[in-house]
Amino acid sequence: MVDWVDVGAADDLAKAGVSRCVTPKARLAVSFRDGTFGAIASACNHAGGPLRQGHLDGERVVCPWHQWRFHRCNGHGATAEQGNVQSYPVKVEDGRVLVDVGTATSRVGSKRAPHPLARPVERAPGPLRLAGISTTAMDPDNRRFSGSDHLLGIALDSARSAGAETQMIRLDDLKFHACRGYYSKAAGACTWPCSITQMHADDELTPVYEALVYWADAIVVATLIRWGAASWLYFKMAERLNCIQNAITTKNKVLIKNKVAGFIIVGGQDNIQSVAGQMICFFAELGFLFPQFPYIAHSRGWSHEDMENNVEHVRTSPEIAEGARELAERCLAYAQQLLDSEGTPDSIARGGRKANH
Numbered sequence: 001m002v003d004w005v006d007v008g009a010a011d012d013l014a015k016a017g018v019s020r021c022v023t024p025k026a027r028l029a030v031s032f033r034d035g036t037f038g039a040i041a042s043a044c045n046h047a048g049g050p051l052r053q054g055h056l057d058g059e060r061v062v063c064p065w066h067q068w069r070f071h072r073c074n075g076h077g078a079t080a081e082q083g084n085v086q087s088y089p090v091k092v093e094d095g096r097v098l099v100d101v102g103t104a105t106s107r108v109g110s111k112r113a114p115h116p117l118a119r120p121v122e123r124a125p126g127p128l129r130l131a132g133i134s135t136t137a138m139d140p141d142n143r144r145f146s147g148s149d150h151l152l153g154i155a156l157d158s159a160r161s162a163g164a165e166t167q168m169i170r171l172d173d174l175k176f177h178a179c180r181g182y183y184s185k186a187a188g189a190c191t192w193p194c195s196i197t198q199m200h201a202d203d204e205l206t207p208v209y210e211a212l213v214y215w216a217d218a219i220v221v222a223t224l225i226r227w228g229a230a231s232w233l234y235f236k237m238a239e240r241l242n243c244i245q246n247a248i249t250t251k252n253k254v255l256i257k258n259k260v261a262g263f264i265i266v267g268g269q270d271n272i273q274s275v276a277g278q279m280i281c282f283f284a285e286l287g288f289l290f291p292q293f294p295y296i297a298h299s300r301g302w303s304h305e306d307m308e309n310n311v312e313h314v315r316t317s318p319e320i321a322e323g324a325r326e327l328a329e330r331c332l333a334y335a336q337q338l339l340d341s342e343g344t345p346d347s348i349a350r351g352g353r354k355a356n357h
């Protein structure tokens with residue numbers, strides 16, 4: 001039924017490329033270009049982003065979240081997979097812009113196939129599985145010994161000897177994009193699967209998501225220490241894992257359940273407790289659980305930054321190697337306990353937790 005609604009003065013709306021107009025019946029993205037007004041629904045077909053806060057690129061309104069584009073007058077997406085958003089008749093009378101919010105075209109949802117990472121989270125049957133994540137960066141043509149990788153290798157060998165399946169993921173071998181901070185636009189803009197994974201076919205962080213969310217029962221993350229902090233590759237990965245935590249914040253959807261994390265931290269100087277604390281805090285917010293003594297570490301301290309001796313000690317120390325073996329054993333033993341139990345509940349009270357609303 002026709003229902004013309006006054007959305008504002010034509011002179012004012014003509015000044016902005018795209019204006020936000022909220023009526024009792026619809027949220028609109030009203031636009032003006034070349035003497036013509038257009039009105040389309042504000043909710044983007046991708047993840048509900050606010051087209052009313054977008055900008056114009058030619059005749060299209062560009063979504064501010066991930067840049068899907070819709071024709072500002074007929075609502076057609078720039079590609080078939082983007083579908084159409086509703087469009088509304090517009091007229092100008094007596095200097096006022098009127099939109100008929102009762103006569104919208106139909107929304108045609110996105111025809112894009114769901115990303116493979118959007119499938120239900122179910123543990124595939126099989127033996128215990130341990131994923132090692134190396135965050136060491138080095139010159140690929142001149143590889144050097146890495147103490148943290150060395151210990152991670154020992155941990156994985158130990159897990160295989162105990163009958164577990166293992167995989168080693170070297171972040172340095174993966175070409176993955178840095179986080180673009182979509183969360184800073186709006187919580188809903190940081191999606192699961194990661195917006196960047198969905199937008200960039202060349203992004204190679206998928207093996208990490210697959211291992212953390214689907215494949216592994218336990219993970220061991222190994223890092224060096226640089227200036228008192230974990231590896232830059234660790235942080236590059238961690239920022240991209242925000243989407244896992246954000247699924248809890250925005251949808252109360254816990255993707256990581258009944259999984260165990262342990263850590264190997266090797267530094268020339270110190271700050272082990274700070275690095276371990278930060279890593280444990282982050283992986284706890286993703287949903288991981290921890291065995292007793294969840295990390296092993298080594299450092300020669302502030303006044304012993306003699307890397308040759310430090311590296312040699314890590315390479316030859318039977319005690320540290322045994323520590324790596326037992327860390328893997330602890331992680332797998334706890335993972336087995338979780339598999340044998342009812343595990344963590346599906347829903348956990350939000351009060352007092354990160355970003356509870």
Ligand code: FES
Pocket residue numbers: 044045046047048049050063064065066067068
């Ligand atoms: S492009 Fe609009 S919500 Fe992602």
